[in-house]
Amino acid sequence: DTGVSQDPRHKITKRGQNVTFRCDPISEHNRLYWYRQTLGQGPEFLTYFQNEAQLEKSRLLSDRFSAERPKGSFSTLEIQRTEQGDSAMYLCASSLYGSGQETQYFGPGTRLLVL
């Protein structure tokens, strides 16, 4: 257990529905990352925050995806109008930037299945 938690761990939804995932980072970590992983592939970067500021979004990220980290602590990732291609493991990672080598620690992930 790295100390990063994600909720829910599993989500099954129907195409067209909206879903929201939550990530709670390690408490002293100031950066929070979202990645997506499909079977047989490595994690793919989606977006990341430093404190409450969203510093970068993947160019591959559809407008249907939005992420927030309103108070610089937990973060939410929302997918609107889900599609079957959104089925994947959504991973959250956190890190402490500004104190030595930045290393990212992953949460357990949220597995999404869109029917």
Add this chain to the structure above:
Amino acid sequence: QKEVEQNSGPLSVPEGAIASLNCTYSDRGSQSFFWYRQYSGKSPELIMFIYSNGDKEDGRFTAQLNKASQYVSLLIRDSQPSDSATYLCAGHGSGNTGKLIFGQGTTLQVKP
């Protein structure tokens, strides 16, 4: 060309042998590299990182970085069946970004 490339395997080694996992990268601006282990159905677990040319050892694991050849490797000595997993190589993107660029991972099978 993918930014970080790994042979997907599977790489099969007998118990007690040395497993050698390799990774190449295309972005010369990448400075730091990470090895993660991922068991089936689980999330990636950090094994070690390296940012200087040469070798870095941690227990049974040794990471090697050659920036001139744009090559990163992970050696696992005295491989155990519990080491059977997918090993992910990742590098920081160039420029001022914290994001990691991952390879597709190499599946290691350690046979008793």
